[in-house]
């Protein structure tokens with residue numbers, strides 16, 4: 001974390017803590033959230049022991065104990081609802097005793113089922129999970145996960161395994177060709193940042209280009225078989241969550257940036273992704289989240305034409321009765337910005 005960012009976080013923590021202990025937080029919350037609601041956005045919930053070795057971008061991870069604290073706190077301070085309930089209550093304009101909060105997860109990660117769901121149950125917090133259907137059908141490994149895994153593997157090989165010198169040089173050379181020059185250090189604190197910057201560059205590429213980039217780095221790390229890790233839920237797990245009251249929403253077919261998709265192919269992502277979920281769940285799917293938060297007027301029109309009644313963005317902020325239903329702001333949660341109760345409470349106000 002850069003020095004300025006660290007100082008900003010420290011200032012926020014100090015402010016949030018003093019507000020919490022002065023009792024001002026609940027007053028501010030009551031005023032700020034009057035007639036407004038917060039939609040929280042989560043991705044992955046993983047135990048601390050795993051988080052230390054995980055190369056996921058920090059913006060996508062909340063550790064299990066921190067998520068436990070979030071849900072305990074939220075259940076006490078908010079009326080927690082699913083996305084369909086949130087939309088209905090916003091439409092009704094009914095005054096609420098407590099501010100509304102909807103917990104959402106994007107993509108369909110397996111840890112939502114194994115780690116988050118038991119905690120949602122413990123605190124009786126409902127949730128909505130937006131699923132990219134190809135992740136579940138195993139047609140497309142999430143490219144960023146695959147890239148992470150390959151680079152993490154190359155890193156481990158360089159740091160811990162004794163491999164023939166020639167092979168080692170070949171690996172380093174191949175990595176250097178991709179501008180990855182510093183994976184051989186004993187610890188690599190900047191790997192997460194490196195991956196995040198790669199992600200920004202690669203994210204805007206089309207699917208074919210992205211896959212060829214991935215193939216290239218997979219060749220580099222072909223020294224040993226990659227571990228057989230499953231990252232996403234299967235349909236049975238998703239149906240179990242649905243049966244337990246979790247709302248399932250759509251998140252396209254391949255999880256591509258919709259703004260880079262040709263208009264004639266928008267339906268492949270929006271309509272087919274929806275139809276695939278409906279086929280497996282045998283029910284309509286009415287709520288949507290834009291991958292990477294990317295959307296425009298044509299995309300919104302396609303969302304409406306497919307019968308979705310709401311769509312979530314990744315723009316930070318609260319929502320109210322007047323917020324466009326296809327432009328719902330969310331508040332992204334990750335551990336480093338929400339590790340104490342005060343920081344969580346502060347952030348959940350959309351600040």
Ligand SMILES: [Zn+2]
Nearest residue numbers: 106107291292
């Ligand atoms: Zn996503």
